[in-house]
Amino acid sequence: MDRLRSILKSPRLSISILILLTVLGLILYFTYPLKIHHVLRHTDNIESVHVTYMSNGKFTDYLLTKDQGIHFNEFIQIMDENTYTRKFNTFQGGSGDAILMTVFYKEKDGESNNYLVDIRELGIIISHKKEYTINGDSKQLVNKLVDWIMSK
Incomplete structure (x- = not known):
């Protein structure tokens, strides 16, 4: 459990998750069909x-x-x-x-x-x-x- 907390508090993981969410958001923004x-x-x-x-x-x-x-x-x-x-x-x-x-x-x-x-x-x-x-x-x-x- 302590190991999991330390992994989740890792700056690398936080930055990676932020980058991944940004990329997914941009993909959705440019591919979502609009009326x-x-x-x-x-x-x-x-x-x-x-x-x-x-x-x-x-x-x-x-x-x-x-x-x-x-x-x-x-x-x-x-x-x-x-x-x-x-x-x-x-x-x-x-x-x-x-x-x-x-x-x-x-x-x-x-x-x-x-x-x-x-x-x-x-x-x-x-x-x-x-x-x-x-x-x-x-x-x-x-x-x-x-x-x-x-x-x-």
């Missing part, structure tokens, strides 16, 4: 969305507003079909289709605010200056979003 509400954070009270769709070197702009009768919960449902994981590195650019959005929403106090969302066919979404990996078919996600946007 879209954790990625976008502000999915309620969306007033309008300015969309720039980039495809084959062409840029197409759309403005979707609540006044047009658009229900943004459909947009959230499409995004919620996939899960997302945090990325450690930062986006260095790439090819393929992309959807750039500026989402305008009302805070609980009634003040207007906005944030940027960058969705890449490569399987990357950038929101609130954080990068996430799209778990699932990112090309299909972009196509569904484009179809939804064009139908409005």
Whole structure:
């Protein structure tokens, strides 16, 4: 019993356990699947969305507003079909289709605010200056979003 106490009081063991717990925590942090509400954070009270769709070197702009009768919960449902994981590195650019959005929403106090969302066919979404990996078919996600946007 005394030997066990002395082993547990050992600084080496304490440091090793602390390092192991830190590594396990980081692995869990970067691999735990998140729903879209954790990625976008502000999915309620969306007033309008300015969309720039980039495809084959062409840029197409759309403005979707609540006044047009658009229900943004459909947009959230499409995004919620996939899960997302945090990325450690930062986006260095790439090819393929992309959807750039500026989402305008009302805070609980009634003040207007906005944030940027960058969705890449490569399987990357950038929101609130954080990068996430799209778990699932990112090309299909972009196509569904484009179809939804064009139908409005």
